[in-house]
Amino acid sequence: MCGVFGIFGHPEAANITYLGLHALQHRGQESAGIVTADGEQLLLHRGMGHVIDVFTPDQLAKLAGHASIGHVRYSTAGGSFVKNAQPIAVDYARGSMAFAHNGNLTNAEALRERLEARGSIFQTGTDTEVIVHLVAISTQRAVEDRVADALGYVKGAYSLVCLTDKVLIAVRDPHAIRPLCLGRMLDASHAHVVSSEPGSFDLIGAEFVRDLEPGEMLIIDERGMRAIHPFPHVPRSSCIFEYVYFARPDSHIDGISVYLARKNVGRALAKEHGIAADVVIPVPDSGVAATIGYAEAAGIPFEMGLVRSHYVGRTFIEPQQTIRHFGVKLKLNPVNAVLRGRRVVIVDDSIVRGTTSRKIVKMVRDAGAKEVHLRIASPPTAWPCYYGIDTPTRRELIASSHTTDEINQYITSDSVGYLSLSSLINAVIETQNTHANRASGGGSAARDPLDTGSFCHACWSGEYPVAFSHPPRQRQMRLLDT
């Protein structure tokens, strides 16, 4: 998962992008980068680590210009390399251009092979570089036509921002898998901004305008903004996991408040998997809203039974002596006073490998809980995501090879309850028509209300909206930048 940001027509484009990336930091902490256009050339800086570590004030000051795009990248399992940091910026026949990209292509490898056969060289391992090559070899003239031409070849999920010295382009894939929205600065510049999430707009002093439509391309330049739809229509398949886990709770995605959706999902979970208990506690922070919903619906007191540490860092010294649940304890610690002697429901967003859930259950039981019931605000995660979320392989997903009973046994909980897919989808859809959602501007911003068919839920159902004959082979990188 990644976050993208763009702004056009602002005297402090790099600073605003820096703040925008800061507000999207939850979408990626591995690397960060910004490109600005100063009218003559593109200026680039990127590096490994958090936004705050990659950019010093001096570094930011060098990024002159009135337009800018930025990117934060998620830490992937296998290792992280500076060469994969984005944006990617290149010189090509018609000048310079830069791209930042959230999502994953399903035919990147095939396109890469075709491009290599043509003589193209690849200096990164990103899908983005494939798109850049396709733009460079396009026979179209205008850069927006080149980008549209290039994206005509790719399949998969992308929310893309592209910058040249004259224009900022933002595109959301025809399935609208990853979010992307438009905003407007509230200061005198009234500059257009695009961002993975509207939750980033408060910090920069912008207002939310609307989500990008499936397959929509925005072209923003000195004359203003225009929107085109260069791709054939396909059914929408927006990632529903954004609501469950990934997005900020203060964001609206496609007209639905993430916070309200989570609460509603929590309520549905209480209805579907209610159980007699004394307290219900979240796994903070992503599970809090669902837990509040669960508590309300079930009439069980909500408590913060697990404390989250804000000081978790990168390299950590693990003692040689075995300490129970050490890894999880660095991040979470139980509050005995609300757990001892109680029947506890823990609400979490999902179970991936099961190892963390197991540690949390044991930790809560060690803290004196009489019963420990795990409630999951989504169905069993049994299929990998090929559209941009860094999930483990199927083999590692506990739900791909174990029944709920087996999972319950492994996790050592007294019971496990997963929300059914239909309940999850219904809970999210219902949210959009609630008064609170409408009142908060949610519903009105969506031109096209979401229905039960609007979502990608492949990680639970195995129904992949963008077809491929076989699971895309994970390219064995031949070149590693250490």
Next chain:
Amino acid sequence: MCGVFGIFGHPEAANITYLGLHALQHRGQESAGIVTADGEQLLLHRGMGHVIDVFTPDQLAKLAGHASIGHVRYSTAGGSFVKNAQPIAVDYARGSMAFAHNGNLTNAEALRERLEARGSIFQTGTDTEVIVHLVAISTQRAVEDRVADALGYVKGAYSLVCLTDKVLIAVRDPHAIRPLCLGRMLDASHAHVVSSEPGSFDLIGAEFVRDLEPGEMLIIDERGMRAIHPFPHVPRSSCIFEYVYFARPDSHIDGISVYLARKNVGRALAKEHGIAADVVIPVPDSGVAATIGYAEAAGIPFEMGLVRSHYVGRTFIEPQQTIRHFGVKLKLNPVNAVLRGRRVVIVDDSIVRGTTSRKIVKMVRDAGAKEVHLRIASPPTAWPCYYGIDTPTRRELIASSHTTDEINQYITSDSVGYLSLSSLINAVIETQNTHANRASGGGSAARDPLDTGSFCHACWSGEYPVAFSHPPRQRQMRLLDT
């Protein structure tokens, strides 16, 4: 505010201390330090910044030995200097010794002047160095007797750990102002540990044994542990603000669960300052438990109406363009979906200068709240703390010169309600006898139940338990280590 930690008799003393400091990080992020004793000498490392930045694995590996003490230091208003990092370690007539100290002496300046008149030199600006000099000039022979002798001269708050090559000493001042507790490793070492808070014991794999009593000194060496009470008895005056704000919610301090105390305080607040409202929201994270209590008592829904960023860093680029509430937005962002059109109660632990509260109220109102009521889980903070909490001067404390009405007007809230001192004290005291508190081991750990006279509440009442003729002059440091 600071945190101290100590362990004796463990093969990985430095690693355990590192983890202990990590778990006490909320008590101080300015600097961190560890001293170990390897049987022949003391080994020291300290530096500015978070525990994780001060200690590399290589650095930790150099800190050999079976005993260790550590310290984290809070960022003070005026500036931070490496020379003030603790522990302080010195050579003296009988070998080497190191000290780490949480609290503030009220007669440090006077003692310092007397020591200087005697010819002593001071290389830091800490109270700790005063204690070290007094230990060095003591005519007692055993180090524990020297420490007791030295502490006989000092007045004020201290929770102190001291390490020599043979012994670990832990002392809590006779008023028991700052917390300090004893634990025991659950591994084969069964090593004794001391820590500012028991919330640090889970991470290191230790169990809580008990709080130190007022004026108690623990002497831990190869033969085991013994406790003495070398000081005359004085009334207990434990800092009640630890429960309201400073301590971890998963800690018990002197037999009372911080989390439960906060909830109970929130309940009292609802009773004392109830108001018709649609939602009650905390200022995360310190206000969460009080808000849950408030919501329960008031029967108003609890919501996470403010999202806290986990990526706030040190140096930040502020855009030149004015962005409303910029400083607070880096840390907090409103969730419009639960605020728009609602009557909102915000629960916070305290108001210091009022500027942050004002920004939060405006932010919530900008998010569409119809009414914004601020409820404070403590009385008006009108007096500075001279016992170790870094409060601004009286002049800067808004409550020292403004009525609640004036504060309400400044903060632009619809109403402000402070909890009365008696209600606060009662809420905390009542907690210790609740079933949940007793069940979680709280009550039983306290040999000496707290009553209404057990607390220091000088920051609200101006009644300073450790007398001084006039407010202690803040020494104008003559020497600054930049």
Next chain:
Amino acid sequence: MCGVFGIFGHPEAANITYLGLHALQHRGQESAGIVTADGEQLLLHRGMGHVIDVFTPDQLAKLAGHASIGHVRYSTAGGSFVKNAQPIAVDYARGSMAFAHNGNLTNAEALRERLEARGSIFQTGTDTEVIVHLVAISTQRAVEDRVADALGYVKGAYSLVCLTDKVLIAVRDPHAIRPLCLGRMLDASHAHVVSSEPGSFDLIGAEFVRDLEPGEMLIIDERGMRAIHPFPHVPRSSCIFEYVYFARPDSHIDGISVYLARKNVGRALAKEHGIAADVVIPVPDSGVAATIGYAEAAGIPFEMGLVRSHYVGRTFIEPQQTIRHFGVKLKLNPVNAVLRGRRVVIVDDSIVRGTTSRKIVKMVRDAGAKEVHLRIASPPTAWPCYYGIDTPTRRELIASSHTTDEINQYITSDSVGYLSLSSLINAVIETQNTHANRASGGGSAARDPLDTGSFCHACWSGEYPVAFSHPPRQRQMRLLDT
């Protein structure tokens, strides 16, 4: 100017390359990089700064493999960017390949435009990337044939090393402008090494084998080494400035000892521009050997009248108060005791802008010298180098617009004497037949003795051996990596 290094068939390929780059550090301090081949993939690390700062032991340990190439890059005037660090490594149709390059192409811009027109994208500003593209689009099959094919299109100076997972290729351009030589490890590996200079062989424990011939390509793989000459024959034009300034004094370049050549040049200078004086002093360190030669020929005592600081660093605080000759004094300081009251000859290798020479002359005069005569071990530098030495533009070269008399006046010396081009060439050529040069293995290593027509001396004569219709336009970079 840059330095390249390569090794094939050594268990510690990265370590040896690291040491080789260290010994070539005088050829470039801006950036450094190493690529290794571990049989399956290429591993890359590069960064800004000195070899010692770019590579930590951990970083080096990651660079596994039995073959390696490396590069050090010279600090250019206009700014330095991480994206231009070498080697460049890419994935392409037939796997991965990496290139490191010393020299400058004269048709890079034209080739780049043709490649861009074809759809190629450029992520760096280096000539090397042009070569990589040409290799990638070659229709040849074997990598050595692809490289030869690609180099058939380029014009200019290059000493190139290329690494794939199977083969190390080293090529010297047909004019043999930049040096490149072959060596062999003296340890059990007997691995082949290539390096910009043989002065790097002592440190790594290798022996010099021979210089690469003009247009020669070495192909080194598991089966051994073979040499081919894939390009048409053109006259040799080796850079004579390598002898005067750039190369290490302990190197032999094309059969001539740099140290002996410099001494001989100094002797010629004494003959051509002898003057009555009391002492002759070098501008250390590059001028020392020429000064020894001058002193011997002139019968004037040699003294180290200028002391060079070894602690000159990157960013320096300049006081606001004017200090005479401040910039030069950071690097050089006069020894009054050998200058006061004396007639002094200063020997330097060249005059570029004249500002430094002016400061040195004034500094020596301030130290009490009665007369100050400047003797330059080369002709007036009046033309920029387009083959890899970072000279200023013609306009900035003082000799392009001023006579020697005018220069003497500007520099405030009592006299200035430049060595004539014919004397310089003769002095270098004569060196190869001296006993000392032959005895030290110099002459015998050269298959093809150099004669007066063997050199490029364009910076003095304006006779550019590789033709271009007009001075190559310095590409206005459109993309800057800050």
Next chain:
Amino acid sequence: MCGVFGIFGHPEAANITYLGLHALQHRGQESAGIVTADGEQLLLHRGMGHVIDVFTPDQLAKLAGHASIGHVRYSTAGGSFVKNAQPIAVDYARGSMAFAHNGNLTNAEALRERLEARGSIFQTGTDTEVIVHLVAISTQRAVEDRVADALGYVKGAYSLVCLTDKVLIAVRDPHAIRPLCLGRMLDASHAHVVSSEPGSFDLIGAEFVRDLEPGEMLIIDERGMRAIHPFPHVPRSSCIFEYVYFARPDSHIDGISVYLARKNVGRALAKEHGIAADVVIPVPDSGVAATIGYAEAAGIPFEMGLVRSHYVGRTFIEPQQTIRHFGVKLKLNPVNAVLRGRRVVIVDDSIVRGTTSRKIVKMVRDAGAKEVHLRIASPPTAWPCYYGIDTPTRRELIASSHTTDEINQYITSDSVGYLSLSSLINAVIETQNTHANRASGGGSAARDPLDTGSFCHACWSGEYPVAFSHPPRQRQMRLLDT
């Protein structure tokens, strides 16, 4: 060995001190520190590493004030600790004061024990802290009287600078063992400066005034400068090794040019140990001047047969494969062209353990030298220095247990010749009356010409000028700052 610097009455005191330390960097690269006085308080910054790494422009800007002292510290064999960085700055009864110190006390341990017995604590392992304690407990009133009082107790070598908010004090010990000189800024400030060596004055724009006399104390404040001689007269014993090795060649020490002294010593060496040879080469850089003198006296050509690398760094990766003479080759490399087939004389300043000399001899022989003769510009180093030079213990000094023949055998040279002590002393003394020395201002600056009894030569003769009953025990540090 260390370097000290001080300035009083300059608007850029910290910047000038920074440059002064830069010019004294050859006297210490382990740590650096500066203290300034801004009229109200002392400001301190110090750190490990080179001057250039310890001070950023931001850091320097914080060091406000018109007076400043600074210190560079030599890397000692056993390890280096930040706590030992100087200056030391303290608060004491009469305000703040800071000290920086070059030299070693012979009764520091005894004084420390007495101070500890009195109750003093020690936070560093430096002799300087002993002096600071003595100043603090002095019953004198004025700081200069306190310093004089304190120094009355100490024995050994010191060149000391001391700063308070009102006065800069500089003292040279009664034996004048270490150098210390006075200068004056040439700018409008005409500020007084003191420095370990006058070679630092050119860079800062100051002129040399005179050396401090034995036992002289300079007191510099707003009213100007006055000199006192508070100590009883003792015979002068200035370290003669400063001329041979330690000082900058562009310095005059006590009226004698270091460069000229070295040349004269080289001449004496040629006379005493002349041998038939083809070339004479220095071990750069310290041996160059002596080699020039040797070459002149012997009539043998001087050559730079060893090239010194300027890029030697701190941590270096050593290959596992054995490379002959690896350690030395990082620093030095032979120039085969001047060594092959020749009879070579190598001139070095001294032999310590013999291991480096052995490697150099082998390296020169490997380069093809027919004969290798080592000539040492000083007598056999057989005794450790207790006055501030970091020599190994006697046991490690090869000359303490081996005859010259045995050393010759170990080093594998064809002959070894050490200069006799009387010749060395005579060569240095004769220098002061040479025309060149007088002309360069040397002789005139010395009020008190040096004679054969003026020197400390304990490292060769074992005659220690400051008596102690037994070699001072190296204190086993009990406290280590890692």
